[in-house]
Amino acid sequence: MVALERELREPISPPPSTITADAIPLALRRRGASARQVLALTFVGVLTLALFASRDLPSWVGGLGSGPVVDRAQALATQWDDRMASLGLTRPHDALRALIRRLLDAQW
Amino acid sequence: MLFPTLGFLLFFLIVAAAMAVLGTRFAAKKTVLVVASYYFYAQWDWRFCLLLAGSSALSYIAGQLIDRASDERRARTILGIAVALHLGLLGIFKYFDFFISSANQLARLLGLEHEVPFIEILLPVGISFFTFHGISYITDVYRRDVAVCRNPLDMLLYMSFFPQLVAGPIVRAAYFLPQLVRPSTEPIPIGPALLLILSGLFKKVVIANYLATGLVDPVFSAPTSYGGPDLLLATYGYAVQIFCDFSAYSDMAIALAALLGFRFPANFNQPYRAQRLREFWQRWHISLSTWLRDYLYKPLGGNRHGRWKTYRNLFLTMLLGGLWHGAAWKFIAWGALHGGGLAVERVLEPWIGRRALSPAAKIVATLIVFHFVCLAWIFFRAEDFAVASLFIGGLASGWGDGVQQAGPFVVALIVLGLAGQFTPDALFDRAALAFARVPSWGLGAMAGVVVALINALGPEGVAPFIYFRF
Numbered sequence: 001m002v003a004l005e006r007e008l009r010e011p012i013s014p015p016p017s018t019i020t021a022d023a024i025p026l027a028l029r030r031r032g033a034s035a036r037q038v039l040a041l042t043f044v045g046v047l048t049l050a051l052f053a054s055r056d057l058p059s060w061v062g063g064l065g066s067g068p069v070v071d072r073a074q075a076l077a078t079q080w081d082d083r084m085a086s087l088g089l090t091r092p093h094d095a096l097r098a099l100i101r102r103l104l105d106a107q108w
Numbered sequence: 109m110l111f112p113t114l115g116f117l118l119f120f121l122i123v124a125a126a127m128a129v130l131g132t133r134f135a136a137k138k139t140v141l142v143v144a145s146y147y148f149y150a151q152w153d154w155r156f157c158l159l160l161a162g163s164s165a166l167s168y169i170a171g172q173l174i175d176r177a178s179d180e181r182r183a184r185t186i187l188g189i190a191v192a193l194h195l196g197l198l199g200i201f202k203y204f205d206f207f208i209s210s211a212n213q214l215a216r217l218l219g220l221e222h223e224v225p226f227i228e229i230l231l232p233v234g235i236s237f238f239t240f241h242g243i244s245y246i247t248d249v250y251r252r253d254v255a256v257c258r259n260p261l262d263m264l265l266y267m268s269f270f271p272q273l274v275a276g277p278i279v280r281a282a283y284f285l286p287q288l289v290r291p292s293t294e295p296i297p298i299g300p301a302l303l304l305i306l307s308g309l310f311k312k313v314v315i316a317n318y319l320a321t322g323l324v325d326p327v328f329s330a331p332t333s334y335g336g337p338d339l340l341l342a343t344y345g346y347a348v349q350i351f352c353d354f355s356a357y358s359d360m361a362i363a364l365a366a367l368l369g370f371r372f373p374a375n376f377n378q379p380y381r382a383q384r385l386r387e388f389w390q391r392w393h394i395s396l397s398t399w400l401r402d403y404l405y406k407p408l409g410g411n412r413h414g415r416w417k418t419y420r421n422l423f424l425t426m427l428l429g430g431l432w433h434g435a436a437w438k439f440i441a442w443g444a445l446h447g448g449g450l451a452v453e454r455v456l457e458p459w460i461g462r463r464a465l466s467p468a469a470k471i472v473a474t475l476i477v478f479h480f481v482c483l484a485w486i487f488f489r490a491e492d493f494a495v496a497s498l499f500i501g502g503l504a505s506g507w508g509d510g511v512q513q514a515g516p517f518v519v520a521l522i523v524l525g526l527a528g529q530f531t532p533d534a535l536f537d538r539a540a541l542a543f544a545r546v547p548s549w550g551l552g553a554m555a556g557v558v559v560a561l562i563n564a565l566g567p568e569g570v571a572p573f574i575y576f577r578f
Contacts, residue, residue: 021373021374022371022372022373022374023277023304023358023362023371023372023373023374023375024297024300024301024304024362024366024371025537027537028297028299028300028537028540028541028544029294029295029297029300030295031295031297031299031541031544031545032294032295032296032297032298032299032544033295033296033298033548034128034295034296035124035127035128035131035296035369036128037296037298037548038124038127038128038296038298038367038548039121039124039125039127039128040548040549040552041298041302041548041549041551041552041555042117042120042121042124042552043121043552044548044549044552044553044556045552045553045555045556045559046117046118046121046556047556048552048553048555048556048557048560049117049556049559049560051556051560052556052557052560052561053559053560053563053564055564056563056568057114059568060113060114061114063113063114063115064114064115092560092561092564093560093563093564096561096564096565097564100564100565103516103517104318104322104515104517105515106515106516106517107515107516108510108511108515108516
């Protein structure tokens, strides 16, 4: 009853007609996945990245901070990169880096 | 903690694992997201978390008080005080030294010897964004556009949700808070989200980074060393760089939110294809331009009080929009140029607004708008006003010297960045739907390979996003 005694305020302005459109439209949201599938995707993505981007792994690990744990992880990342290089998985990375260097050096 | 880093990838892996384990326990999920968001923010400086929590508490309490206000006048007073407190925090942390510096310059001009000392306060990352979130919430509660938030956890998450915390998009309370009331029953749009992440990474890591290091930074740091062609290409380069940098962040933020089960609003829609400056602002940083429209332009009177007041309101809105970007006169000049441009466009409305444009006229209109936007970007990017003036002066000279800095690769990146403005929307939709048909492990493997390729194509290390400093 107390609520009824209060003077109810009128809406000041009409509700915004379109606040903003969804970035991902409804038509693209109909097919999708569960949270578990998102986890699976992220996990597989990280593993694949570790296989094919091992060249930069030591510097990425170094970017996590400093201390004995990071130092140890960095040493492991370097060993991992050597292993991937021996398997030939770093070749696409090296080839692309060489290509980019040539493109950057190109002059008119 | 930047999105394209190993640290963020591991952080997201843990958050995704928590979301998967918690299943349908929505309150627990929201708690995890709040803790994760504060951890994410603490990576810059843990003290910033106190400010974020204070800003959230202010919004929450003000919302409650406005909702319980016995009459209109009281509610308006509480709104005014809460907005002033939010703006006060922003003013102290972001603008205090700028105002002191301007006051000291004025004092010197007037021959006064006393100078006010600077406090040299550290600018908290993302303060402009979460302040606008807070103002949006209390204003929406006052306007009855959103129900008052009774759950403090929801308010903490609305203000701190890590995908948008440091560089937007600015998500309205009326848009986001209803998503926190009950969990989404929609499936997670994994295809479009992944496409947004991959395209965002390419735009940031390859296009924006190479344009910055290979052309824009060297030319803007010493414009007098370069001739007209380099200055013009650096201007185009910056237009592409800032689009690729900022839209990349927005794309990744939208995608990360989607992967966690939340919707975000669109923030960019091929802005450089605009044929009118007004249209540019309907396509560029949409969440800011609509925020300014609804919380500044309309309260100022909008277009309801005659022509001259409409022009004044447009100009003031964009001027303050410029100041929002940073505490410097160059941002005010950038805002003034856009405000003036919008006002002039409104003046010319009877002549240019009512006719359907021919294809040739559409091209001319697009070129005019693009070059006007580029002119304004010079002020935005230059170190200060003096450098911007030198830069603009230099554009008219040295055309016989040829190109020194802009090599074929960076010119190709500019062309690629601009071409991306004219791709049909259906292309993205088709690719996203195709992605959605691939099983999640296959998508993960493909994403890993593509990210590895993008990483190999990009320079070593990732520069911070431009909009972090705002």
